[in-house]
Amino acid sequence: MTGRAFLMLNFILFISFAQAQNKFDPHYFSYPLGIKAKFNANFGEMRPNHFHMGLDLSTESRQNLPIYAPADGFISRIKIEEGGFGRALYVQHPNGLTTLYAHMNRFIPAAEQYLRSNQYEQKSWKIDLNVPSDILPVKKGDMIGYSGNTGASAGPHVHFEIRDTKNENCYNGLKFDFNVPDNIPPTLIRLAFYDRDKSIYEQTPIMVPLIKTALGYNPASVIELPFTKAFIGVLALDRINGAANQYGIYKAILSKDQEFITSFEMENIGYDKTRFQNGHIDYLMRFKGGPYFQMLFPPTYYNVDMYILPAAKKFIELTPAEQTYDLEVQDAAGNRTNASFTVLSTGVSQPSFVSPGQRIIPGNVNVFEDEMLRIVFNEDAFYDAFNFNYQAMYQVMGDQLSSIYQLLPEYIPVQSYFKIAIKPNKPMVLINSDRVVMKRIFRGKVEVKKALKEKDMFSAAFRDFGNFQLLEDQAAPTISANIPASGIVPAGRNIVVSVSDNYHVINNFKATIDGKWVMFSPAGNRFSYYPDEHFTPGEHKLEVVVYDEAGNQASKVWMIKH
Numbered sequence: 001m002t003g004r005a006f007l008m009l010n011f012i013l014f015i016s017f018a019q020a021q022n023k024f025d026p027h028y029f030s031y032p033l034g035i036k037a038k039f040n041a042n043f044g045e046m047r048p049n050h051f052h053m054g055l056d057l058s059t060e061s062r063q064n065l066p067i068y069a070p071a072d073g074f075i076s077r078i079k080i081e082e083g084g085f086g087r088a089l090y091v092q093h094p095n096g097l098t099t100l101y102a103h104m105n106r107f108i109p110a111a112e113q114y115l116r117s118n119q120y121e122q123k124s125w126k127i128d129l130n131v132p133s134d135i136l137p138v139k140k141g142d143m144i145g146y147s148g149n150t151g152a153s154a155g156p157h158v159h160f161e162i163r164d165t166k167n168e169n170c171y172n173g174l175k176f177d178f179n180v181p182d183n184i185p186p187t188l189i190r191l192a193f194y195d196r197d198k199s200i201y202e203q204t205p206i207m208v209p210l211i212k213t214a215l216g217y218n219p220a221s222v223i224e225l226p227f228t229k230a231f232i233g234v235l236a237l238d239r240i241n242g243a244a245n246q247y248g249i250y251k252a253i254l255s256k257d258q259e260f261i262t263s264f265e266m267e268n269i270g271y272d273k274t275r276f277q278n279g280h281i282d283y284l285m286r287f288k289g290g291p292y293f294q295m296l297f298p299p300t301y302y303n304v305d306m307y308i309l310p311a312a313k314k315f316i317e318l319t320p321a322e323q324t325y326d327l328e329v330q331d332a333a334g335n336r337t338n339a340s341f342t343v344l345s346t347g348v349s350q351p352s353f354v355s356p357g358q359r360i361i362p363g364n365v366n367v368f369e370d371e372m373l374r375i376v377f378n379e380d381a382f383y384d385a386f387n388f389n390y391q392a393m394y395q396v397m398g399d400q401l402s403s404i405y406q407l408l409p410e411y412i413p414v415q416s417y418f419k420i421a422i423k424p425n426k427p428m429v430l431i432n433s434d435r436v437v438m439k440r441i442f443r444g445k446v447e448v449k450k451a452l453k454e455k456d457m458f459s460a461a462f463r464d465f466g467n468f469q470l471l472e473d474q475a476a477p478t479i480s481a482n483i484p485a486s487g488i489v490p491a492g493r494n495i496v497v498s499v500s501d502n503y504h505v506i507n508n509f510k511a512t513i514d515g516k517w518v519m520f521s522p523a524g525n526r527f528s529y530y531p532d533e534h535f536t537p538g539e540h541k542l543e544v545v546v547y548d549e550a551g552n553q554a555s556k557v558w559m560i561k562h
Helices: 003-021 111-120 274-281 283-287
Strands: 038-042 055-058 066-068 073-080 086-094 095-102 127-130 143-146 157-162 187-195 206-209 209-215 216-218 223-225 230-239 251-256 261-264 323-330 336-345 359-360 366-369 373-377 388-395 404-408 419-423 436-442 445-450 452-454 457-462 469-473 478-481 495-500 508-515 521-523 524-530 541-549 553-561
Touching: 066 359, 073 095, 086 143, 086 216, 086 457, 187 223, 187 323, 187 336, 206 223, 206 274, 230 251, 230 323, 359 366, 419 469, 436 457, 445 457, 478 553, 495 508, 508 524
Parallel strands: 216 336, 223 336
Antiparallel strands: 038 055, 055 157, 066 143, 073 086, 073 127, 086 095, 095 157, 187 206, 187 230, 209 216, 251 261, 251 323, 323 336, 359 388, 366 373, 373 419, 388 404, 404 469, 419 457, 436 445, 436 469, 452 457, 478 495, 495 524, 508 541, 521 524, 541 553
């Protein structure tokens, strides 16, 4: 293929991609808050284990600001969960898009009533409810509810998303016009160079600071690399007029002699792909406390189409002769920053830090097995190769059934769930198999899951490395409440039930009044009931039944009245 034909092919690729991404009217939506538009975070920012999938709208650190429908449509979905989005509404619009509003405190009365009736019908506070189109229609500018700080929210704001209604992929909200001026180009800070012949987890990248000049960003000198196949990471950030926040970049394009080589773009990402962020970054560097370096090429195994690679190469080829490359970084407003760098290969390879163990190959089912441990990793579990091993620390005290097994290297990200089976150090005849759990501990985070018996082992599924151990849990949870000894619940007072468990996991909570289910709202280990039509004048029997992760049950009964 000639250089002219190659350039034409790249031009066609870019035009088709741009048309696919800009098929919606950028002026279709109005801003959903009645205050000046300001973003706490933008689309595609790097977050722990995921891309940020929407815009965080500033509420000026306030709660209960009215939220308005940005276009005609109907409330199509209501989702309630303790973490995650907390209280969230979805509005479906006739243009093929759906907007989402998360961390809300309240919805409009009609939505609250519809939600509540379905929660009682399904006997569940947690709910993901699809709403028919004729139940909750809205017009542009109609109020749909109030902002808040519910779910996994670090402060009052509205998490706002624009999704494709058919497949629920998220579009970059900054490609729509919300009247937020932005003429500040992104800032380039550093480049990182890696040897493609080695795993990203088994090398130290060569860091190159970039210096801002009148023509863009450049390194101080020619970059000499001790390998011949290089892939590149970039550290960059973006800003918007009038805001101190640092945002993620939208696009990066690498070229050589005006020929396109590779690019990535933060647009149209599905929630089934968001964890692939761990493969888009230098995960090891971030794990050690460093910044987010974003890769200009995908890793060895990657299943997200955010990259464009016309040449189907995941690296650049270096020679002893100098070669000059151009890097362009863009934000969603179209502001551009350019860098130019010259590289050559010295041909002298750096040593790798390869740990001992079984070689794990991405794209394959990898099974590790010995007498005490069996782990099955699916073919999509990893992005690059590494040697897997573990370290065992023998412990059998009290409820401990096995040694503690630390999976190594600890810094390897895992894309999909893997099954880990552990052989207990105690004879099976001495174990109550129905009460065995597996605990994972890592950097202070604890996960506890029910373990299933598999011959002479017990197994559970996890998605991260860490320290694993089998435990036998036969201790039932304990239950208390703020109900006076008299049983009289004063008017306007909530009933709060507190549950305590030795492993801090409540698998199921159920409360009834006179045998009929009533709705308690969870907040950690506290469950609150707001007296409603199910708590009428007179004396009633309130019963609470809870189960922990191991299946231990506790129950308590109060006679209450008001």
